[in-house]
Amino acid sequence: xxxxxxxxxxxxxxxxxxxxxxxxxxxxxxxxxxxxxxxxxxxxxxxxxxxxxxxxxxxxxxxxxxxxxxxxxxxxxxxxxxxx
Amino acid sequence: xxxxxxxxxxxxxxxxxxxxxxxxxxxxxxxxxxxxxxxxxxxxxxxxxxxxxxxxxxxxxxxxxxxxxxxxxxxxxxxxxxxx
DNA sequence: TGAATATTTAGATATTTGTCTAAATACCTA
DNA sequence: TAGGTATTTAGACAAATATCTAAATATTCA
Numbered sequence: 131x132x133x134x135x136x137x138x139x140x141x142x143x144x145x146x147x148x149x150x151x152x153x154x155x156x157x158x159x160x161x162x163x164x165x166x167x168x169x170x171x172x173x174x175x176x177x178x179x180x181x182x183x184x185x186x187x188x189x190x191x192x193x194x195x196x197x198x199x200x201x202x203x204x205x206x207x208x209x210x211x212x213x214x
Numbered sequence: 215x216x217x218x219x220x221x222x223x224x225x226x227x228x229x230x231x232x233x234x235x236x237x238x239x240x241x242x243x244x245x246x247x248x249x250x251x252x253x254x255x256x257x258x259x260x261x262x263x264x265x266x267x268x269x270x271x272x273x274x275x276x277x278x279x280x281x282x283x284x285x286x287x288x289x290x291x292x293x294x295x296x297x298x
Numbered sequence: 299t300g301a302a303t304a305t306t307t308a309g310a311t312a313t314t315t316g317t318c319t320a321a322a323t324a325c326c327t328a
Numbered sequence: 329t330a331g332g333t334a335t336t337t338a339g340a341c342a343a344a345t346a347t348c349t350a351a352a353t354a355t356t357c358a
Contacts, residue, residue, distance in 0.1 A: 132225065135219075135222050135223045135228075136223055138219055138223075139219045139220055139222075139223040140345090140346085141216065142346090144219075144292075147296055148296070151296055156304080156305090157304075157305055157306090158303090158304060158305075161305095166346085166347070166348090167347075167348060167349080168304085168305070168306090169305090169306070169307080169308095169347085169348075169349080169350095170346070170347055170348075172305065172306055172307085173306090173345095173346075173347085174346090176306085188305095188354090188355095190304090190355065190356070191303060191304050191305080191354075191355045191356060192304065192305085192355090193304080193305065193306090197296070199296055199297040202293050202296065202297055205293060206290065206293055206294070208228075209286050209289060209290055209293075210290070212231055212232070212235055212281070212283055212286065213283040213286055224315090224316085226316090240334080240335090241334075241335055241336085242333090242334060242335075245335095250316085250317070250318090251317070251318060251319080252334085252335070252336090253317085253318075253319080253320095253335090253336075253337080253338095254316065254317055254318075256335065256336055256337085257315095257316075257317085257336090258316085259336095260336085272324090272325090272335095274325065274326070274334095275324075275325045275326060275333060275334050275335080276325095276334065276335085277334080277335065277336090
């Protein structure tokens with residue numbers, strides 16, 4: 131859960147998740163949505179992957195990223211427990 | 215919301231919130247629950263305050279900290295929006 | 299095969315973060 | 329008012345983080 135909190139603690143990464151909510155995207159398409167360099171985006175995607183918030187699949191030259199929200203359940207439960 | 219995510223991105227601070235869920239505690243009582251120094255705990259409490267996750271009130275020599283979970287609603291909504 | 303495209307890896311750098319000790323501040327009580 | 333307790337502030341330092349450019353790797357296709 132540590133890795134998930136860590137991954138969520140960055141505006142760029144949170145926006146990447148929002149983008150992937152709409153549809154799967156290649157690394158390049160994700161990078162185009164931001165002003166920062168492709169290697170930096172690649173790094174953010176790696177952190178999101180480590181937290182299991184995204185999955186990726188190689189499709190030819192492209193790497194397609196998808197949102198995985200199942201790991202957010204632990205966070206939700208943690209927060210709700212704190213609130214109740 | 216940035217500050218809340220930031221505040222939650224630390225194991226010690228998350229444990230402080232858990233403690234405060236049970237009951238209000240002074241800074242010293244909180245510090246006793248951890249192996250790290252009082253100034254470090256004070257710093258963590260400051261970050262939690264900045265995020266509005268805790269409130270504090272001076273009671274004589276003591277500063278009593280209380281949990282405030284209302285700011286977690288935004289986080290909950292953010293996560294749920296991502297999931298649905 | 300070789301050039302073009304997509305992505306990641308490597309290495310560098312500035313900033314942020316978590317921690318510490320020492321000192322300052324605030325309050326209580328004898 | 330002086331000494332003791334509680335807490336925060338200041339300043340230092342090591343580790344983690346976000347970013348960059350350059351280079352490496354993987355894939356496509358003419």
